[in-house]
Amino acid sequence: MSSAFWQLAPTAPDAAVAAQARHHQTQLTKPPGALGQLEALAITLAAQQGRVFPQLQRPWITVFAGDHGVCEEGVSAFPQAVTAQMVANFAAGGAAINVLAQQLDATLEVVNLGTVAPLPPLAGVRDAAIMPGTANLCRTPAMTTAQCTAALAEGDAAAARAADAGSDLFIGGEMGIGNTTAAAALASALLACDPAALAGPGTGLAPAGVQHKVQVLRAALARHGTDSEPLAALASLGGLELAGMAGAFIGAAQRGIPVLVDGFIATAAALAACRLQPALRPWLHFGHRSGEPGHSRLLSALDASPLLDLGLRLGEGSGAAAAVPLLKLACALHRDMATFADAGISGA
Numbered sequence: 056m057s058s059a060f061w062q063l064a065p066t067a068p069d070a071a072v073a074a075q076a077r078h079h080q081t082q083l084t085k086p087p088g089a090l091g092q093l094e095a096l097a098i099t100l101a102a103q104q105g106r107v108f109p110q111l112q113r114p115w116i117t118v119f120a121g122d123h124g125v126c127e128e129g130v131s132a133f134p135q136a137v138t139a140q141m142v143a144n145f146a147a148g149g150a151a152i153n154v155l156a157q158q159l160d161a162t163l164e165v166v167n168l169g170t171v172a173p174l175p176p177l178a179g180v181r182d183a184a185i186m187p188g189t190a191n192l193c194r195t196p197a198m199t200t201a202q203c204t205a206a207l208a209e210g211d212a213a214a215a216r217a218a219d220a221g222s223d224l225f226i227g228g229e230m231g232i233g234n235t236t237a238a239a240a241l242a243s244a245l246l247a248c249d250p251a252a253l254a255g256p257g258t259g260l261a262p263a264g265v266q267h268k269v270q271v272l273r274a275a276l277a278r279h280g281t282d283s284e285p286l287a288a289l290a291s292l293g294g295l296e297l298a299g300m301a302g303a304f305i306g307a308a309q310r311g312i313p314v315l316v317d318g319f320i321a322t323a324a325a326l327a328a329c330r331l332q333p334a335l336r337p338w339l340h341f342g343h344r345s346g347e348p349g350h351s352r353l354l355s356a357l358d359a360s361p362l363l364d365l366g367l368r369l370g371e372g373s374g375a376a377a378a379v380p381l382l383k384l385a386c387a388l389h390r391d392m393a394t395f396a397d398a399g400i401s402g403a
């Protein structure tokens with residue numbers, strides 16, 4: 056049997072380029088380390104992009120959409136129809152991620168992996184529907200292995216389009232009513248933790264609603280059992296857009312494109328992707344700490360320090376997009392500052 060695409064380990068970011076970039080930072084007209092995380096960002100981007108002077112001119116955003124059968128348990132403050140309605144809003148340019156992408160000069164595409172409500176052909180939306188939403192993960196596996204593998208492959212295809220366009224950064228976003236439940240279920244299985252640590256209000260559940268969500272999640276985990284094998288967990292407890300993001304993150308890294316991870320849901324996908332392919336981890340940056348309370352637990356499981364902490368809790372890739380200006384600034388400082396020698400300034 057031929058091996059699956061995610062089993063191919065991405066090449067490690069280039070350590071020799073990192074050393075050169077680190078040395079260049081010591082030459083710049085500032086006390087060593089005075090630009091803090093912006094220095095580390097430039098060095099890491101250099102190693103990932105394989106050039107001492109990294110660039111951030113062509114960010115790419117793919118938003119994966121999919122519905123969730125678990126919505127029938129009453130786990131979201133919003134009706135399931137909103138997923139397809141928001142896909143139409145993406146096509147019309149009216150969502151938060153449209154505005155952010157426009158401001159950043161980023162390419163934005165939407166991949167529909169399967170909504171319950173049928174969608175007409177829409178500009179900027181790829182119809183890649185695998186099934187009309189997942190099954191109810193509380194009662195039955197969300198997807199078959201084949202459906203999950205197909206969603207992973209759609210993610211890889213998005214990464215291939217990003218690479219063909221010469222993208223220098225990949226952001227994966229998501230839209231799927233109920234997906235904070237799927238993300239919490241998936242991460243609970245992978246981290247072997249009680250879902251109470253990961254369940255939160257999502258789109259705005261009241262405390263009683265969050266308690267009910269915990270009960271639904273415990274039932275899902277009891278059904279699934281203790282199998283933390285990542286493909287099994289992703290298929291059984293995840294969702295189409297979670298698998299799409301996981302495949303895209305691995306595919307981007309395999310093509311030498313750094314990944315900027317968004318909030319709670321994207322981080323759950325990144326956790327699954329790192330379990331599928333551990334060599335992915337050095338390709339990941341984390342845009343922000345979401346207002347969704349379980350995000351901190353996921354970030355620490357990945358040993359990740361997010362760039363921003365603004366209380367965003369939207370998804371769509373928005374928290375990652377909000378951090379792109381910092382990456383651009385890190386690259387510009389690294390490239391454009393004078394060195395001590397250039398400026399005739401004495402070193403320490």
Ligand SMILES: Cc1cc2ncn([C@H]3O[C@H](COP(=O)(O)O)[C@@H](O)[C@H]3O)c2cc1C
Pocket residue numbers: 130131132133137141229230231232233234235236256257258259369370371
């Ligand atoms: C209008 C609207 C736009 C959104 N954009 C992203 N989400 C976010 O909220 C959903 C997850 O929350 P829950 O699990 O509570 O349903 C996902 O679709 C996520 O992308 C939205 C939600 C709504 C209502």
Ligand SMILES: O=C(O)c1cccnc1
Pocket residue numbers: 235257258317318319320321345346347350367368369370371
């Ligand atoms: O952090 C996220 O990704 C998030 C949080 C709440 C709702 N939707 C997305």
